[in-house]
Amino acid sequence: MxxxxxxxxxxxxxxxxxxxxxxxxxxxxxxxxxxxxxxxxxxxxxxxxxxxxxxxxxxxxxxxxxxxxxxxxxxxxxxxxxxxxxxxxxxxxxxxxxxxxxxxxxxxxxxxxxxxxxxxxxxxxxxxxxxxxxxxxxxxxxxxxxxxxxxxxxxxxxxxxxxxxxxxxxxxxxxxxxxxxxxxxxxxxxxxxxxxxxxxxxxxxxxxxxxxxxxxxxxxxxxxxxxxxxxxxxxxxxxxxxxxxxxxxxxxxxxxxxxxxxxxxLEPLRDMRVIKGPIEELTNEENYSLTNREDYIRAIITNEEQVYDAIGQIKKIYPNTLRLDIENSKSVQNTSLKISDLDNIKKKDEIQLFDEFYKYQNNENLNEVQLEIMKNIIKETKGVNL
Ligand SMILES: [Mn+2]
CATH class of the missing domain: 3.60.21.10 (Metallo-dependent phosphatases)
Structure with a gap:
């Protein structure tokens, strides 16, 4: 049988x-x-x-x-x-x-x-x-x-x-x-x-x-x-x-x-795979032209600097991107950072909280230019002077 x-x-x-x-x-x-x-x-x-x-x-x-x-x-x-x-x-x-x-x-x-x-x-x-x-x-x-x-x-x-x-x-x-x-x-x-x-x-x-x-x-x-x-x-x-x-x-x-x-x-209609590297590499035609762009993708971006609209850039090439992760020296470290507990949050103003959030995400403080921009945004939305 x-x-x-x-x-x-x-x-x-x-x-x-x-x-x-x-x-x-x-x-x-x-x-x-x-x-x-x-x-x-x-x-x-x-x-x-x-x-x-x-x-x-x-x-x-x-x-x-x-x-x-x-x-x-x-x-x-x-x-x-x-x-x-x-x-x-x-x-x-x-x-x-x-x-x-x-x-x-x-x-x-x-x-x-x-x-x-x-x-x-x-x-x-x-x-x-x-x-x-x-x-x-x-x-x-x-x-x-x-x-x-x-x-x-x-x-x-x-x-x-x-x-x-x-x-x-x-x-x-x-x-x-x-x-x-x-x-x-x-x-x-x-x-x-x-x-x-x-x-x-x-x-x-x-x-x-x-x-x-x-x-x-x-x-x-x-x-x-x-x-x-x-x-x-x-x-x-x-x-x-x-x-x-x-x-x-x-x-x-x-x-x-x-x-x-x-x-x-078995040969699937679309494969599922992980691609990893700097965004420039992942979006370089030489690297994707021979692959099935319809595959289900998890993209891991390793750039140290912020990438503008990373998901948009990746999805333009791989429309079935299901997940995007950032993996660099900052993201590796940020798990060790502690987020403020609730009591502390209440004591802080918006700019302090954003500064902490930014540090959590990027492992560095806001620079002076960024700080100024944030202050202005908060001022405009709240209508107060900081
Ligand atoms: Mn089961």
Missing amino acids: RLLHLSDLHIGKIIFEQSMLEDQKFILNQIIEKIKEQEIEVVLISGDVYDRSVPPSDAVTVLNNFLKILVKDLKLKVCMIAGNHDSKERLNFGKEIFADDGLYISSIYNGAIDKVELEDEYGKLNIYMLPYIKPIEVKQYFDEDIDVSSYHNAVREVIAKENVNEGERNIILSHQFVTAGGIEPEKSESETLYLGGTENVDISCYDKFDYVALGHIHGPQKIGRDTARYAGTMLKYSFSEVSQNKVLTIIDFKEKENLEINFIP
Whole structure:
């Protein structure tokens, strides 16, 4: 059986006020083409289907069209679980209705893990679908003497409850923060916001499964063993992911012990990258003419002096600049400067406060000319003599 492992689609994601929907539609179409080329039979989607619990209506349309092509046009089986970003109840919509067509959804744990039983020339292949769970949610399904107080214990007990036939081939979908003997996967900004130290689940919980199709971490990678993998996202979703290569994870599962994993690179409509240097360099045609100017850009400007309308200058070349930062000797130092506390602020006049603000931003005091200009501005706006 040939399976495609996807996760963390985050459909409807917005990055710095920029909707990713056009990029998502583009990459989903590319995924559909690869699915046809590679003759994929089953698609696994390991959670965070949407980016938010209440996805915008156009995101719902995008997912609907993607699933419709997979299930109706290509006649594939699709197994999809909820991640921590998804609303369990909303993703659960139509579950029993769609299953007849080969779209299997599991978003709510109700005391047993949903299982899809498939068959090919090598025998049975069981696909267990464990949606994202929190210890508090599974407690009601266990006697009081069973400890499900941690994420690790909750997942371990939930799996232990199942009668996994290890003579058959078994795959599990899961969307937890899975670590291996205390070793954490390589994270990006997108996950560190949600991941604390207490949520980890050790990979040993999943020992009964021949392949562990994980979601949650945005960089594609294995965890603990070659056959336990985070699929990663289909697009870069934060500037901390710029060096990651997004891929499709394809699993060829023949006999029980015969499982092969291959990767196919994905080519986004727009890349996400960081450019850094003095503004003159960044806006020099020689440096950008061979690059895709439509890419999503974080520009780091290193000029020591103030740059007039830096964002305007950068956006003229890179219209999809999402973030601009200044990094020079002043900005490096200014974190050590302390801003006045509230009591002190009340005692200061406007010109003193502006002087402090200027120093905080630039690590130097206003010079006499600047001071004179500021005094005049404040005088004009307030109509008083300073
Ligand atoms: Mn997640």
